[in-house]
Amino acid sequence: MEYLFAYVIFPGFLFTAVVGMLVSWIDRKVTARVQWRVGPPLFQPLYDFVKLLGKEIIVPRGASKATFLLAPLFGLAAVTLVSSMIWMASLYPDRGFVGDLIVVIYVMMIPSIAVIIGAFASKNRIASLGASREMKLMLADELPFLLAVMVVIIKSEAVHLGQIYHYQETYGMIFSSWSGVLAMIVAVLCMQAKLTLVPFDIPEAETELMGGVFVEYSGPPLAVLKLTRMMMLFTLPMVMVHLFLGGVHFQGMDILWSILKYVVLLVVIVLIRNTNPRVRIDQAMRFFWGPVLIIGIAAVILALLGF
Amino acid sequence: MGIKLKALTKSPWVYHLSTGSCNNCDIEILDCLTPRYDLERLGIVLVGSPRHADALLVTGNMTMKCMKRAKEVYDQMPKPGVVIAVGTCALGHGVFEGSYVMPKTVDEVLPVDIYIPGCPPKPEGIIAGVAKLLEMLKQKA
Ligand code: SF4
Numbered sequence: 001m002e003y004l005f006a007y008v009i010f011p012g013f014l015f016t017a018v019v020g021m022l023v024s025w026i027d028r029k030v031t032a033r034v035q036w037r038v039g040p041p042l043f044q045p046l047y048d049f050v051k052l053l054g055k056e057i058i059v060p061r062g063a064s065k066a067t068f069l070l071a072p073l074f075g076l077a078a079v080t081l082v083s084s085m086i087w088m089a090s091l092y093p094d095r096g097f098v099g100d101l102i103v104v105i106y107v108m109m110i111p112s113i114a115v116i117i118g119a120f121a122s123k124n125r126i127a128s129l130g131a132s133r134e135m136k137l138m139l140a141d142e143l144p145f146l147l148a149v150m151v152v153i154i155k156s157e158a159v160h161l162g163q164i165y166h167y168q169e170t171y172g173m174i175f176s177s178w179s180g181v182l183a184m185i186v187a188v189l190c191m192q193a194k195l196t197l198v199p200f201d202i203p204e205a206e207t208e209l210m211g212g213v214f215v216e217y218s219g220p221p222l223a224v225l226k227l228t229r230m231m232m233l234f235t236l237p238m239v240m241v242h243l244f245l246g247g248v249h250f251q252g253m254d255i256l257w258s259i260l261k262y263v264v265l266l267v268v269i270v271l272i273r274n275t276n277p278r279v280r281i282d283q284a285m286r287f288f289w290g291p292v293l294i295i296g297i298a299a300v301i302l303a304l305l306g307f
Numbered sequence: 308m309g310i311k312l313k314a315l316t317k318s319p320w321v322y323h324l325s326t327g328s329c330n331n332c333d334i335e336i337l338d339c340l341t342p343r344y345d346l347e348r349l350g351i352v353l354v355g356s357p358r359h360a361d362a363l364l365v366t367g368n369m370t371m372k373c374m375k376r377a378k379e380v381y382d383q384m385p386k387p388g389v390v391i392a393v394g395t396c397a398l399g400h401g402v403f404e405g406s407y408v409m410p411k412t413v414d415e416v417l418p419v420d421i422y423i424p425g426c427p428p429k430p431e432g433i434i435a436g437v438a439k440l441l442e443m444l445k446q447k448a
Contacts, residue, residue: 028347032345032347035342036342037342037345037347037348038345038347038348039345039347039348040347040348040350041348041350043317044317044318044350047314047317047318047350048318048350050310050314051311051314051315051317051318051361054310054311054314054315054387055311055361055385055386055387056385056386056387057385058358058383058385214356214359215355215356215358216356216358217358217359218358218359218385219385222358222359
């Protein structure tokens, strides 16, 4: 019962969805301000969501209906799970189990996989093109990201979210060491790709692929996909905060400090998104498997040497 | 129906369909998204796929080749949705009056909800038209 509450209401679905909408509004508003525009009103993400729920569902002819409609739900369930696990680890660091970090990393990949499966099921050429790009992007960013996480594991000598939290409480956050800084840079770049934001929004490239992987979705499934995206925008930086910046604390002033950490990270993401053009998929792969990978390896070596 | 239409007035996503315009109307439409006019403050964004659209924005003459495609795109748009005709060409035939390649006007092919005249209409005109359309929908809801 308690776990159900945790999954559906507090750190889980409802909470993440509401904050996710707020965060996606901040994203759009900051983008608008960077471009010297006014930007959408506060409740815009909610309006979008409700409107999409009220629209007609169209399943393209020849598409595999069940897969097409269920794939977005898997993504939503996965991102909810990641969010609940991370928040539970901050709320009750001593619960959890050894290896929950690895579970989080795996579950974090599921939204992308769900999008890929849904796109292939829609039997649309443009969607499959987008899906194949998404797949390559996943291959590209997963390796450096794992290296970055490895630095955290080496430093804290634990694959347990709660222990990582405790380690950073006693020895200061991972980000305050040299290897931590490098790992964080790698992780932020990978996060940009995982969120498929510009410069790595290659799978959905509005201008060439017309929404790419989402091209055939309409109505409620599209609403779920959009909601998943918004929740990812909240959850993934939260994972970074937990792993590299010492996690969220709830005592007194620490709350403000925790929120500040998250907001700074979010603004960094939004600024990267607004100051870069989209790259090609081969450029993205070369980027992640070249320079980023090297930085990642350097970070791991530094961590092993104790810096 | 009420809440559906109400939410639609708050976030109309627009798919831009040119059925044979001279491209000037299209440029004026893009002008509406620039910092000076910024339609995103009304929740309006351009989307790439008709499946995501709530409003079909048609510019230009309905040429013979385009008639079938325009109908197809209209069918691809999930309902409820509206159709906006922009430019004198889309209203009648404009400067191309009497040409043999366009037997029909846009509103003979698609159920147009609002007409925005001008050759091309100013961005202010387009925004005024869209605002009137949203007002109309709100009253219907
Ligand atoms: S109305 Fe005028 S500007 Fe618009 S497409 Fe026709 S000729 Fe071009």
